[in-house]
Amino acid sequence: MENSGYLALARQVALDRALDITANNLANLRTSGYKAEKLLFEQYVQRATSPVTPPNEMSSVVQVGTFTDYRPGAFEQTGNQLDFAIQGDGFFAVQDPAGARYTRAGNFRLDDTGQVVTQDGLPVLDAGGSTIQLPPDARQIVVSGDGKIAADGNVVGQIGVMQFADPQSLVREGNGLYSSSAQPAQATDATLVQGMIEGANVQPVLEITHMMDILREFQAAQQMVDSQHELAMNAINKIAKV
Amino acid sequence: MRALSIGATGMMAQQLNVETISNNIANMSTTGYKRERAEFQDLLYQQERRVGSPTSDSGTELPSGVQLGLGVKTAAISRDNEQGPLQKTDNKLDVAMQGPGYFTVQLPSGDTAYSRAGFFQLSSDGTIVTSDGFPVQPNIVVPANAIDVVISSAGEVFAYFDGQVAPQNLGQLELATFVNTNGLESIGSSLLKETTASGAATVGVAGSPGFGTMLQGYLEGSNVNVVSEITNLIQAQRAYEMNSKSIETADQMLQTITQLR
Numbered sequence: 188m189e190n191s192g193y194l195a196l197a198r199q200v201a202l203d204r205a206l207d208i209t210a211n212n213l214a215n216l217r218t219s220g221y222k223a224e225k226l227l228f229e230q231y232v233q234r235a236t237s238p239v240t241p242p243n244e245m246s247s248v249v250q251v252g253t254f255t256d257y258r259p260g261a262f263e264q265t266g267n268q269l270d271f272a273i274q275g276d277g278f279f280a281v282q283d284p285a286g287a288r289y290t291r292a293g294n295f296r297l298d299d300t301g302q303v304v305t306q307d308g309l310p311v312l313d314a315g316g317s318t319i320q321l322p323p324d325a326r327q328i329v330v331s332g333d334g335k336i337a338a339d340g341n342v343v344g345q346i347g348v349m350q351f352a353d354p355q356s357l358v359r360e361g362n363g364l365y366s367s368s369a370q371p372a373q374a375t376d377a378t379l380v381q382g383m384i385e386g387a388n389v390q391p392v393l394e395i396t397h398m399m400d401i402l403r404e405f406q407a408a409q410q411m412v413d414s415q416h417e418l419a420m421n422a423i424n425k426i427a428k429v
Numbered sequence: 430m431r432a433l434s435i436g437a438t439g440m441m442a443q444q445l446n447v448e449t450i451s452n453n454i455a456n457m458s459t460t461g462y463k464r465e466r467a468e469f470q471d472l473l474y475q476q477e478r479r480v481g482s483p484t485s486d487s488g489t490e491l492p493s494g495v496q497l498g499l500g501v502k503t504a505a506i507s508r509d510n511e512q513g514p515l516q517k518t519d520n521k522l523d524v525a526m527q528g529p530g531y532f533t534v535q536l537p538s539g540d541t542a543y544s545r546a547g548f549f550q551l552s553s554d555g556t557i558v559t560s561d562g563f564p565v566q567p568n569i570v571v572p573a574n575a576i577d578v579v580i581s582s583a584g585e586v587f588a589y590f591d592g593q594v595a596p597q598n599l600g601q602l603e604l605a606t607f608v609n610t611n612g613l614e615s616i617g618s619s620l621l622k623e624t625t626a627s628g629a630a631t632v633g634v635a636g637s638p639g640f641g642t643m644l645q646g647y648l649e650g651s652n653v654n655v656v657s658e659i660t661n662l663i664q665a666q667r668a669y670e671m672n673s674k675s676i677e678t679a680d681q682m683l684q685t686i687t688q689l690r
Contacts, residue, residue, distance in 0.1 A: 203430065204497070206682065210432035210675035211471075211498035214439030216668040217446060218469040218501055227493070252478065252493035265466065266511050294468055296507065297609040299628030306468050306504040323608045323631070324639035326529060358480055359496050361473040362504070368481060391671055398678045409685045 190245055191415045195408040197247035201228055202405045204250055209398050212389045220292030220363050221387035223256040223394075254355055260291075260388035262380065268328045269295045269303070272385040277348040277374030278365065280312040281305050287312070288364040289349060289357065289371070294384050297321060303336075303346070307362060314347035314373045332378040350374040431499065432679035438500030439672030442469050445503055446665040453653045454662075461546030461619050462651035463508045464658075470504040510610050513545075513652040515644065521578050522549040522557065525649040528641020530604035533566035533632070534559055534620060541566070543605055543630070545649055546619035557586070557602075561618055569600040580645040584635040604640050605630035 208226050215221040230246040262272050271293030273279070278289035288309070295311055298304045303311045303319040310318040314334075321328065325338035334346035349371035351357065357365040449467040456462040480494035515525050524547035526532070531543035544559065552558045555571045571578055575588035584602035607613060612626030623630055635643045 203432075203682070206675070206679060207431040207435060207497055210435040210439070210672075210679070211500060213668075213671045213675050214435050214442065214501040215469070215471050215498070216439070216671060217443065217664065218471055221471055224496065224498060250495055252480075252491065253496050254493045265509065267507075267509050292470070294507070296611050299609050299612060299626055301608045301628075306470070306507070323628075324606075326639065353492075355493050356480055358476070358494070359471070359474040359498065361498075362470045391667070395671060395674060398675060402678050402681055405682050406685050409689070412689065 192412055194245065194247050195411040195415070197231075197249070198408045199405055201248045201250055202401050202408070206398065206401050208253065209394050209401065212387075212394050213391070213398075215387050216389050216391060218292075218363070218387050219294050219384045220260070220290060221389065222258075222260075222291065223387070223389045224253050224359075225256055226250060227252045227254060255357070255359075256388060257354055258388050260386040262383045263386050264382060265294075265384050266382055267294075268330075268382060269297065270382055270384045271295065271330065271346065272380045272383040273348055273374075273377050274380055275374070275377040276354070277350045277377030278371070280316070280347045280349050280371070281309045281364070282312055282318065283309055283360075283364065283366075286366065287316070288360060288366055289351075290363045290365065291385055292363040293379075301325075303344075305363075312347050313345045314349070316347075319344040319346065330379055330381045332380075334379050346379060348374040348377045348379065350377065430679050430683060431497065432675050435498070435500040436672045436674075436676035436679065438472065438502065439675070440669055442467075442501045442503060443665050443669035443672060445506075447662065447669070449506055450658050450662050450665060453658050454655065457651055457653040457655055457658075459546075459619065459651050460548055460648045461513065461544060462653065463510050463513070463545070464651070464653045465506050465508050467506050468504045469501050472499040472502050474498050507611050508613075508615075509652065511652045513649045515647045516650050517646060518548075518648050519646050520548070521580075521645065522551070523547060523646055523648050524549065524580055524584075524602070525644045525647035526604075526635075526641050527644055527649075529606050529610075530633075530635060530640045531606070531621065533603050533605050533630075534563045535566055536563055536620075540622070541630075542616065542620040542622055543613065544620050547643075548648055566603055567600055569602070571599060580643060582636060582642040582644065584643045601634055602643070603632055604635055605632050606639055607631070 205226050208224050212223045228248050229251045231249045232246045281288050295303050301321045301323045329337045336344045351371050357367045360366050446467045453464045475497040477495035481490050483490050534542045536542050549557050557565045557569045569586050577589040579587045586599045587596035589596050608628040613621040614624050616622050633640050
């Protein structure tokens, strides 16, 4: 009898999650290299304990996972010679104290020794996993599509672009970083573009309409709880009259 | 309702973005100004179901977990050191830098600051100073009876005197470069200071390897591109509004809950 209330509650909990994820996507609308997060739900079917005909089955909603939308974001020209965008599948590899991390945000800088680092100062790695050092007096840095860095005409290193067999297995670590237990391979169909940054791939129109949907569904679930409540009240009143 | 605080981080980030953009627009005609850009990163993630965790004894594992992002944060406001346009002024003591290098300025505190703004003047004793009166390094004194001052592309300052054919070499302006120019700290008045992130200054003269050249009678304008700043401003404003929408939605959902009987 009270089941419909619980079903509505399950729906509301799920919608609350969905709103958190939508809000996070919107908050990162202007975050370089950010990839939108999507939520997956599945039904949870509760079998009736006693065999009744017709079978009294209940299915409520549970979240099974979030997945990342790896579609490319819009490229934005910055004019900075250490800003890179990856065209195609692939990630930059960076060295975190906790191990190798991967990122799509290519807004790199030099540190005081001339090492190529991320905004957080983590060294960017080449395909072999070593850090990249530029000569301190380099004036013109040109990076070709395959990541080879030429400082004033001399090739001094190569920015590594790695790819994963299953990018959905990557774990988000925040700060634009992803970690993985899998070993990446060198990307085959990725091209580096210098002087550009990949913007977030969040689609604002979609997220806003999604948010309106969430709100309406939440209210609808609420209606269900309300009418269930009314039904119960009615029953109590009528039974009491007899 | 994490959405409330997530939306708030988004709004704060966009507010900072608008502040950075308006500072760029405010400095669109500031000599030697370099545009700045706010860089954002996603905040931490809450792992509710970690991807790849085993789901059975037979070795099956979760193909995708539940990761809830908690918003956005500002990673850095980085300076874009692209060359600004050169503007002709015909002022003898205006010097523009073409290529890398900063003028060295001595602050009243005795510290050294660095600047790309080359509008110099003479102090009462003839020393070449910045528009704030801070001496440009090394101290170069232009004698009062000099009729003309010429600054070469290497930064050598020559003075011409009445009755003398050959100019007199008064000294050479020195320049500094840094490995990481983004690491310099802005202290206002178009001045920058060395930090541990920028690395130690490499002092040299204009025209030597790794240094740019000087151009007398020109100033380096600001490298702010107004069109792109305005488009960024529009994007920042829209992003701000959308984040306010997620707060609004969360609020309405909370309101629905409070109407529960």
